[in-house]
Amino acid sequence: MTTKQTKRSDSGFSEAELAAMKERAAELRASKGGNKLAAEAERCVETIEGLPQPDRELAERIHAIVLAEAPQLAAKTWYGFPAYARDGKVVVFFKPASKFETRYATLGFEEAAQLDEGSMWATSFALTAIGKAEEKTIRALVRRAAGS
Template structure:
């Protein structure tokens, strides 16, 4: 039959399905929160809880990334996004930390959405592999986050 060739697509991975379920729970939880101050405080607690639950190597990096992002761009609000620590401007995610364990990758990732103002000519990076967060890496993250919020 024409058009029935097996494409090899096997659907979403278990990790991707779990992330989508986490995102749905996050949306429901956020909708139930009352005041803006309560939403912000609970959202940050959710981020810190996600970080605390990570394996040690990811947790150490995520704690440092969280400290750098919140210091470099206090206008970004911590929130969870698909079960990952993320930082949003006016409710829209600008950057996020993806642990290596989340999708069974060999490195953690600091990622930026298309809202990040990192444009640099016709091509630029929006994701950065992290194997360790050194003082030099912290400085680079701070610079990227400051640029991202413009």
């Protein structure tokens, strides 16, 4: 059986990948008008609210952590994912498991994140639940990534 993730179009991209690219194009179009930051923050919250469980709970926790630990980052969406940016560049994002039908969600950090540690460091983490230990780690990573 072919899943939504693996079924390929004539372009070579999966249906999920094409949907993510269309979502990004819509984000770019939407960001050109009005109060950009407010609209992007609202879209981020709407995206989180639209996620199925358990992704929604994880995204809500990540959202609360980022707002508390790095309020200087702006909430937005990025390829349809909740994301948080500095000067328009994504620093941290949450990729729900349901988006690409994977067994775990991903907490990821982009190039703008200040996580450099020697010549090798992690830029993404598999996430299935957020307990006290995970929350402590996420808070520290977000603070560090944001330069707080």
